[in-house]
Amino acid sequence: MNEPDSASAGDVARRLGIAVTTLRTWHQRYGLGPSQHSPGRHRRYTEADIARLDLMAQLTARGLPAAEAARTVLTRPPVPAAPPTAGHDSAGHDGSSRNGGGHDGGGHTIAVGPAAGPAARGLARAAMRLDTATISGLITTAIRDHGVADTWNDLLCPVLVGLGKRHAATGRLIEVEHLLSRCVSEALTAVPRPDDPARQPRLLLACAAEEQHTLPLEALAAALAEHGATSRVLAPRVPSTALTATIHRTRPTAVLIWSHTQATGDPHQLQACLLGRHQPLLAAAGPGWPDLPPTIERPADLTTALALLRPLAR
Ligand code: B12
Secondary structure, eight states, X not given: OOOTTOBOHHHHXXXXXXXXXXXXXXXXXXXXXXXXXXXXXXXXXXXXXXXHHHXXXXXXXXXOOHHHHHHHHHHSOOOOOOOOOOOOOOSOTTTTOSTTSOOSSSSSSOOOOTTOOHHHHHHHHHHXXXXXXXXXXXXXXXXXXXXXXXXXXXIIHHHHXXXXXXXXXXXXXHHHHHHHHHHHHHHHHTSOOOOOTTSOOOEEEEEOXXXXXXXXXXXXXHHHHHTTOOEEEEOSOOOHHHHHXXXXXXXXXXXXXXXXXXXXXXXXXXXXXXXXXXXXXXXXXXXXXXXXXXXXBOOOSHHHHHHHHGGGOO
8 A cells, every 4th residue: 555645756746847757867866766665566755755856846947957956955854845736847857858848739838949048947847836936036036137128038038928828729827827927027026116206207108908918017117127217107907098197197208008919909099198288209019009100119129118218217
């Protein structure tokens, strides 16, 4: 009989969101295997074994080479295992994973594309495991080391786009999308804002009416803050009347409106922004807008939007 508190390799892989092949590799290379043995049966993982593997998964997700992570794990006293999470992940945590792991239509991973680095692969794996601490740690560290724009472009976008594709292909992973979005939001909000209570922000960043995708605006606001520029952010779902009223009240030098899907990219709300006497620079950002007159700026990415708005922040 199996001990009630022991688990098979498949159980452990599901619980920690890693592949069985990765478990085997860690067992063979680093001795991080199951310790419980009943004669004539496959060996079983105890809670202490699982706790060590959980730590191993977290450390490798944070970018530590597997050999180094294993050394850390093996020198630590045993800790209780984390509660089970629902993630799945067939990418190897030992650095041998294929290209971020997975494919769009199947598998249990988020494909982050060939250009993405190890941090994006680690973030994708942590997201699949619903491992909030690792997700937040990776994003905060990247912002500290590389700044908001590079973190957004090189770490967050590949994972968000890969996640969107997996969701579109399978109809699943809504919980991953929500958890990751929340962690991204929190990390971007934590970027310190310029501290000058006497100066009102001159930039207005808003979501289009009914638009719920807020992260690109949050990234832009954080990137501006990093460069000493403050902005007012209205997000999500800003009705056209609320937007025009805010322009009238705050007289911004520039207004950037985000639409992520055709359903929210109604150009009338842009025209309404220019009806008053105050005429700010108007930018329509995001893939939701149709063709627009050249008087409306169309920044194609975060870096371009930053360059457009920064000079207008004072
Ligand atoms: C996270 C997410 C959500 C979260 C948003 C949370 C939040 N606080 O923002 C939630 C769960 C709320 C959500 C809801 C929905 N979502 Co959604 N979501 C996403 C996801 C995974 C990431 C969004 C994101 O931030 N992208 C940012 C970057 C990564 O997007 P990008 O397209 O690569 O960006 C390009 C440009 O826009 C530009 N760019 C990137 N960043 C920046 C920054 C600036 C400042 C500028 C100027 C440009 C720029 O460069 C990129 C390259 O061209 C996307 C997948 C995706 N590909 O984006 C789906 C996605 C956008 N969602 C989608 C859908 C369908 C929905 C829902 C309708 C689902 C539903 N049935 O309820 C609702 C829409 C609600 C609404 N009315 O707005 C579809 C849209 C399909 C379409 N084209 O119409 C996508 C593409 C997923 C998919 N493949 O199906 N979503």
